[in-house]
Amino acid sequence: MEPTISIESGWKILEDMTINAYQTQQHVLVEILTQNLHTEYLSQFLNGHFDKEHFKTKVPVVDYEDIKPYIQRIANEEPSNIILAETVTALTRSSGTSAGQPKLMPLTDSELDRRTYGRCLISSVINKFVDGLDQGKRMQLLFVRPEIKAPSGLPTRSILTSYLISKNFEKHESSLHTSPIATILCSDSKQSMYCQMLSALLQRNEVVCVGSVFGSTLVQAIRFFEDHWKELCSNIRRGQLSAWISDTGCINSLSMILNKPNPELADLIEDICNAKSWEGIIKKLWPGTKCIDAIVTGSMAQYIPMLEFYCGGLPLVSKYYSSSEGLLGINLKPLSKPCDTCYTLVPSMAYFEFLPVHETNEEERSKKEVIEVVDLVNVKLGQCYELVVTTFIGLYRYKVGDILKVTGYHNNAPQFQFVRRKDAFLSIDSEKTAEDELAEGMLQAKLFVGQFQLQLVDYTSAVDISLIPGHYILFWELKMEGSSKSPELSPSIIEECCYIVEQSLNFVYRASRMGNSIGPLEIRVVKHGTFDALMDFSVSKGSSGSQYKTPRCIKLEEALKILNSRVVGRYFSQQLPGYKTLKWKLNKSM
Structure with a gap:
């Protein structure tokens, strides 16, 4: 994995992959099948064959309930090779806010590297379209959750937590953020939020990007700031952290930047916050900000008007399309309006298939005819599909549950707009x-x-x-x-x-x-x-x-x-x- 990817090399990689989308997809499928051919799951269907025809005709399209027993067996101390050849190092836990119940997914070291590589590609894209974004720091609000142990001893945590506690994040990203890594890794969400906000205010002139994973988190952060800005100003004025902050990592990391009284900065922030309206307050607090980085597609779209009110005309950028199953797509037109945001599925990240979604009753339709599953390069413009993935982490012809609409093409790779969750x-x-x-x-x-x-x-x-x-x-x-x-x-x-x-x-x-x-x-x-x-x-x-x-x-x-x-x-x-x-x-x- 490359430690960093320049704008030019990152864009060239994406151009090559999207031009050769069909060939890349075939290579990915062969790689996944040959690597995992002798697992208990695949062997029952393929009987030693790894060609595409056998895969398409013998391996069933499944959902989470079909593969859940295998993942539970891994959680209960059975070897990883019941579904994938590579060693599982952790289990990731989805938020559970889309489908109602959290899902467990296997995580491997190479999958973490793959996601890190994807994030590097994403950074090369956004840096191509937003000048100067690599010349400052990001106020990116990130949070971890404590892990729990499965009976096998495998740690179980969110995929974001797995990334944030990894050497990959420390090596490739942590220095780019205003938040000291100890404030991100603080498991007390209130202390973490407070200290990340304080760090960003102290470094306000270095901030070139404000964001969070989802738009909802950023809106929540603004509401938190509404309740705590006076206290934050008091800390800055006195050069002392509030006594209720008890996390040692937060205390030690803040002591490095909150090391003297700064009444001028406190007065400036107070003047901004005492204004009659908070319209454009993000731009006022962090004047060098060039964009707002948060996912505002799908169910996040309802936060767009509120974010537009607070951000003072800054572009809202939804950089990528990701799920518990993998980092799947990149927005190659990051400065497009939120309503026009579309994602190009990265052909090297997984093998993609699509189930056509029709306006007629899907249950009745399924009784009458077999719906053909189509490949990435065979989708039709304007058609809606349910996404099916085959991944390097043991998911084979797995229905993600997302409905996507084909809106265009980048070279030979189709671009998709997220429509909705199928089960919501x-x-x-x-x-x-x-x-x-x-x-x-x-x-x-x-x-x-x-x-x-x-x-x-x-x-x-x-x-x-x-x-x-x-x-x-x-x-x-x-x-x-x-x-x-x-x-x-x-x-x-x-x-x-x-x-x-x-x-x-x-x-x-x-x-x-x-x-x-x-x-x-x-x-x-x-x-x-x-x-x-x-x-x-x-x-x-x-x-x-x-x-x-x-x-x-x-x-x-x-x-x-x-x-x-x-x-x-x-x-x-x-x-x-x-x-x-x-x-x-x-x-x-x-």
């Missing part, structure tokens, strides 16, 4: 409401409440079938613009939002509502801090704070209890959704 949908009757469809309704409702200076902090959804007919529930955390407080609400405004969301949903949903087989949609407004509590709950169950994404559909009973215990108002749609174009009733007053 609401359903009561015969309807299915997908994540992206709900997101569109939410966008319309957010635009509506914005006219009343109301801001949607976060949301999730659930179904309630305890009553007949069942109905959809949206949990909303709202605040007034420019304030972190929960607002006074007019029932008519929130009831109108219920109708706006319903009116944007699919024909089957609206027909079911009109036929009374689905009840009126309900919005339950929750008090300030509820979604932070939901994240804390998820983190307590093993999720990484950096990887956490607010689940858009809640099915876990414990999570629902957290939300319902914080409800401050319940509102129902007062109208039946029809088939006419949506019209807002803007004359309603507070």
Whole structure:
């Protein structure tokens, strides 16, 4: 693995791979199969053959439940070679916020190197398009979670934690960040956040990029800053760290940069934060910032308006497409608008296949015909597909659960837009409401409440079938613009939002509502801090704070209890959704 990749060499590597996408994919498949041919899993299907034809006809397309028993066996002390030839050095744990339950995936030393190499390629791309990004430091908020041991003794942790504690991160990236490595490795998320913020403020003139893994984490960081900026200024003014910071690593690392009083800097930050509006505050706090680096596609898209408000016109960059299964794609047009973001799947990272997704009922369709799985170079422009991967970590023809849409090509490699998670949908009757469809309704409702200076902090959804007919529930955390407080609400405004969301949903949903087989949609407004509590709950169950994404559909009973215990108002749609174009009733007053 190359220790660093220049802009020119990184772009040349990507050009070569995308020009020769077909050849690269064939090579990757042969490499994976020959390496793992004699594993217990593959041997039952291939019987010593490693050609593509046998692979396509004999190895089944599977999901996590199919391979879970093999991973559990590894966790319970059986050798790695039941599914892959290479030694498993750790098990990675997904956030569980997409599918509802965390997944365990094998991790090997070479996979960690592969991801590091991918990150180097990503850096070469972003540096090509953003001038001067390599001339300063990144304020990149990163967090680890404590690991637990499987019965086999293998450490179990998030993939990000595995990378952050590795020599790879220390060697290739740690010096590029404003956060001392000890503050990133602090397992107390509050202390870690505070000390990373403080470090970035002390080095404000060196910062050229602000970000986090997901846009949601950056929004959470701004909310945290709203609650702690006065204390941070006090630390800077006195040159002393707050007494409640007890982590030794944080204390020692901050002592190197917080080593004297700096009242001038404290006054400057106070003046910025005391302004009437926090619009553009990121650019004001870190004036050399050239871009915001955070994933804002898929379920993260709802944070775009809030980030745009705070970032002062800086471009929002979603650099890559990654999952628990691997680092899969790179955004080769990083300065494109968030709504136009697409990813080029890197042909060397895995062997990619695609299941066509049709608008007709997928379950009924599967009964009538066999859906052909197509290769990377055979996808069709404009078509949606479910991603299937064969990887170096023992996943063979594995359905990731992501729905992607082909939007174009870079050389001979197709480019994809993330559409939604396949398993994230609401359903009561015969309807299915997908994540992206709900997101569109939410966008319309957010635009509506914005006219009343109301801001949607976060949301999730659930179904309630305890009553007949069942109905959809949206949990909303709202605040007034420019304030972190929960607002006074007019029932008519929130009831109108219920109708706006319903009116944007699919024909089957609206027909079911009109036929009374689905009840009126309900919005339950929750008090300030509820979604932070939901994240804390998820983190307590093993999720990484950096990887956490607010689940858009809640099915876990414990999570629902957290939300319902914080409800401050319940509102129902007062109208039946029809088939006419949506019209807002803007004359309603507070």
